[in-house]
Amino acid sequence: MKDALKNFSAVPEGPFSATGEIAGYPVRPGLFLLNGANVVPGGVSFTIHSVSAASCELCLFRRGEEEPFAVLPFPEHFRIGNTFSMIVFGLDIHEFEYAYRMDGPWDPARGLLFDPTKYLLDPYARAVTGQSVWGSSRHPGQAYHARVVEDVFDWGDFSDPHLRFQDMIIYETHVRGFTRHPSSGVSCPGTFEGLLEKLPYLLELGVNAVELMPVFEFDEVADGRTVDGKQLLNYWGYNTVCFFAPNTSYTAAVEYNREGTQLKKLIRTLNEHGIEVILDVVVNHTAEGDHRGPFFSFKGLDNNIYYMLTPDGSYYNFSGVGNTLNCNHPMVRQFILDCLRYWVVEYRVDGFRFDLASILGRDSDGSPLAEPPLLESLAFDPILGRVKLIAEAWDAGGLYQVGSFPSWNRWAEWNGKYRDDLRRFLKGDEGMAWAAVERICGSLDLYPPDKRQNASVNFLTCHDGFTLYDLYAYNQKHNEANGWNNTDGANDNNSWNCGAEGETDDPAVLSLRERMAKNAFTVLLCSRGTPMFLAGDEFGNTQMGNNNPYCQDNEISWMDWSRLESHQQLFCFVKELIAFRKAHPVVRGKTAPAGCGWPDVSLHNGVPWNKEIDGCTRQIGVLFAGRNQEDTQDDLVLLAINAHWEAHWQQLPELPAGMKWRLVLDTAQPDSFHPQRPFDGSGLQLEGRSAAVFTAEKV
Incomplete structure (x- = not known):
């Protein structure tokens, strides 16, 4: 004593x-x-x-x-x-x-599971013990403990970038997977420090927002399995153990009672260089699972309050992983609000992406609410007043709300329809041209500007699904390594292998795959809305056809930085395309009207001012027109795409006197941003499966 x-x-x-x-x-x-x-x-x-x-x-x-x-x-x-x-x-x-x-009381039928023999983790714990070594096993029944944290981090004269939504270019990555591969060349692979070591790379690439997959404390070994001699872990981290604690296995050194210091350093440094940090948060379920899962926190506090329960005390499973947080109960709503406020105040994060966000709008019985109290609270909370709120507007229970997610004009959405429609159009599916136009122009059919400002986060790839390289290298998913007989993962990938399944030495196939990737990046970065892409897509990173590598803590999921050298041409193309988007605000959103009197957006499908799709079923031309406020010069950008396998002519509209068209990029050419073939300014023969971008400039 x-x-x-x-x-x-x-x-x-x-x-x-x-x-x-x-x-x-x-x-x-x-x-x-x-x-x-x-x-x-x-x-x-x-x-x-x-x-x-x-x-x-x-x-x-x-x-x-x-x-x-x-x-x-x-x-x-x-x-x-x-x-x-x-x-x-x-x-x-x-x-x-x-x-x-x-x-x-112990009364499972009423959802009451009190057990005085169980040690319970504090839901508000700032640090969880025993988690600091990645992949280290906790023996069955071992309890979670918490530590007291001293906040000694000096933010100094901190000021975050406060980027406008339309100016953001979001780069989604996994903290561990970003630098864990030996090819990363960092001194602290797989950690917050390792990610920070790659800051010069991020600055060269030009992205200005990093979306981190889950960094709340999770237990990567909770569902550990061995398949073909390899240990599988819960690598992605969508199984939260504690909502207020950072994942200590992502630190380069143990931070006893200083937990969170390295993450705060990462956020501050990225912000100092103009890069915002968005956290992927999982406030729809926990790692306690259903009745078969562990018992370490909410189950022993107020199981019947924190979780959605059926009338017989079983767990509703709208998350697909066992349980569902009862998000619109007043206590749970307050808990989630406390959590997000904490991360904004103590970690200065710039935004949140909400996993399976449609769950956040369900009532205690699972029915969708017209005006969910939680979503309204988050939309109007003063501490959260300037952070980005991004919803994955669907859940595992079948609720799909893309274009209809309750917003109060504060919530943006991962635009799943952008992904699906553009994937189909770009691989040449018939009848997708008009849908592609809608998505490129900002999905105004889903987000009318008078009701939904800056709502569309456009993406073609994310952590969940194929990488961009794999999208054009595989017709089918190849998830055998996950141990579920290839039954897991999505089947509707809208992918195309360009003529050979998987790796090949065929130069024609490889050339076509790179062109398809360039087409995809061209469309993504020349669309209105906020673009997002998966880390590594810019240099052809592959997951070997696995479209659900949630359990693969190995070369399947880790970014292979050696491909940066072998796919240098693609990297340089993406880098220049990002710079092009930043230089042309008219692409990002509506600006002052153009002096030439042209409309903000117009269609030129094959020939000038052609809005018809008939006869141009796989070819579109979209012109953005506005005025550059800095020098009062008209800013005209025309995006032309030929998703057909045959060549088609793209005629350009006649410009006002004193201006001429310039061909900025042509994906049909190896050095796409420096086209070598002749261009007379009146039009261009678009090669099969190619994209081109034109701008107007003074003579």
Whole structure:
């Protein structure tokens, strides 16, 4: 006891003086309005709540030990309403871990699962112990513990970029997979530090927003399996263990009681260089799963409140992984709001992408709500007032809300229809030309500008599905390594292998694949809306045909940086295309009217001013016109695409006097951004499966 009380002399007088003693520790009622564990002068305030619990115990552990060295029951007068709060004095925060035990009714039919023998992780924990070594196994039944975190990070004169949605170019990546491959050349592979080492690369590429796949603490070994001698892990991280704690296995060094420091450094440094950071958050389910899953937090607090339950106490499964958070219950809604506010205030993140966001709009019985309270709260919260809110507007229960997600003009959406329509058009499917025009012009059929501003996040690839290279290298998914007999992953990929399945030495096939990738990037970066692409697509990264590598912590998922050299031409093309988009605001969104009197958007399908699709079923021409505010010069950009396998002529509209057309890029040529073939300014023969971009300039 003497060692445990070595800081007893530090117990202060005054407002934080002890009023009693429990298990040899000076204590007093805690800070009821501050959830979690918070350092106060001389002690730590522990606060947790439960509606149905009869009693609560605080359990203290020495670092790395599984049995507590002290158990402190909360006295009844340390409880207000449904909240337990206690300040414990004399603790050395660097030497202990903590968890809770709750007692109460056990009635599974009513969803009540209180078990006083279970150690429960604090939902508001700022750090989770035992997670700092990637892939290290926790033995069955081992409890999660939490640590107290000291916030000592100095943000200095921090100021984030506050980019407009239409000016963003989002780069989606996995923290570990971005640099884990030996070819990455970084000193701290697979970590926040490793990602930061690649900052010069990100700046050269030109992206200005990085969307990080889950960085909340998750348990990568929870569903571990062995297939063909390889250990499979929950690599992606869509199984949250704790919503307030960063994933400590992504740090380059253990950060005892300083957890989050390296992530904060990463965010601050990226922001200082004009790159915003968006977190992919999973607030639709947890790693506790269904009745077969582990029991470590919400199940033992208020299982019937935090999870959607059927009338017989079973778990609704709109997430596809066992359970579904009851997001629109007032307590759960407040918890999610507290979580996101915390990440904005303490980590200064610039936005959130919400996994399976349609779940956030479901009622406790699973029915969709017209005006979900949670989504409204997030839309109007003052702390979240300037962060980006991006919804994956569907869920595993079949609710698909692309174009109809409740927004209050604050929510953007991953535009799944953009992906599907453009994939089909670009590979040459009949009858997709008009849908392609709609998507390129900003999907005004889905997001009328008077109702939905900046709502469309355009993408052709993301972590879930084929990489861009694989999109044009495989007709079918090849997920055998996942161990599910190739039954997992999407079947509707709208892909095309260009004549050979998988890897090939055929130069004609390889050339066509690169052209198809260039076409895809040209369309994506010349479309109105916010473009997003998967890290590595810019240099032909492959997953060997696996379109669902959620469990592959190996070369299937890791970015192979050696392909940057072998696909240097594609990388340079994407880099120049990003710079082109930044230089032409008329592509990104509506600007001041052009002086020539041309409309903001016009169609030139094959010939000037042709809005008809008949006869041009695989060929379109889209012209964006506006005025550059900096020099009052007209900014005219014409995107022409021929998705047919035969060549077609693209006639250009006649320009006002004093201007001429310039051919900016032609994907039919190897050096696409520096076209060598003659161009007389009146039109261009578009080769089969190619795209071209023209701008107008003064004579």
